[in-house]
Amino acid sequence: MAVLYFDELNIKENDPNWKKRDRLVLSKGHCSPALYAALAERGYFSKEDLKGFRNITSNLQGHPNMNDVPGVDMSSGSLGQGLSVANGMAISGKLDNKDYRVYCILGDGEIEEGQIWEAAMASNKYRLDNLCVIVDNNNLQIDGTIEEVMSSYPIDKKFESFGFNVITIDGHNMGEIKEAFENAKQTKNKPTCIIAKTIKGKGISFMENQAGWHGKAPNQEQYEQALKEL
Amino acid sequence: MNIKELENKAKEIRKGIIEQVYLARFRSSRRFTFDSRCNGSFIF
Secondary structure, three states, X not given: OHHHHHHHOOOOOOOOOOOOXXXXXXXXXXXXXXXXXXXXXXXXXXXXXXHHOOOOOOOOOOOOOOOOOOOOOOOOOOOOOHHHHHHHHHHHHHHOOOOOOEEEEEEOOHHHOHHHHHHHHHHHHOOOOOEEEEEEEOOEEOOEEHHHHHOOOOHHHHHHHOOOEEEEEXXXXXXXXXXXXXXXHHOOOOOEEEEEEOOOOXXXXXXXXXXXXXXXXXXXXXXXXXXXXX | XXXXXXXXXXXXXXXXXXXXXXXXXXXXXXXXXXXXXXXXXXXX
């Protein structure tokens, strides 16, 4: 998210609906706190607003709402739908001769959804080289490891066979992320899929690689420990 | 932005995530929203 919002995306925080902006679809909408934190850091709204997350009166709900939150390009939460929407944005850009790019973040558990692969066929059919898919491959979903639930591996071979330019990177290495985005921009006539190998809860020792922290809030002691470690 | 600056931004984003979920720890109510552009799905 840091590389996207501070290096890659061509966006204007003071004009969230700028027609020429790059688009981002956070298909794994349950990661909304990461999106909100990035948008606030970029200046779309105040960091103070983050304190209202999931409050009934707040616009920052558990899943992102494009009608309520500046900078959110697509509402999401029902998993498996984001790539279809991103395809539509990318096709629209080509039809309108606009040079914006479209980014779509998928979860490695989410790609067990069949609609993802229907959409992947369309990404290839329409030669969407203005589309960059990022798979957050932390190997965990809410019920356990990817292999235990419904293995989506080999993710790279699957996207390759669907006609994507596939790049596998360390999803915590800023240099590799930047290079991958550059590679995607240079790739013509096919969409790109970046498989970002990540660690859930990275940077906080007791959260790292634990499926139990998929959607759980820390208590006060854990909160203080987490901030200390970060 | 250089690598070091991006790493600092990533750290700030992580802090923002932790703060949000910590402060929301007792909020069980979620607002139901309806968005026709999401195929009529309920987002909750």
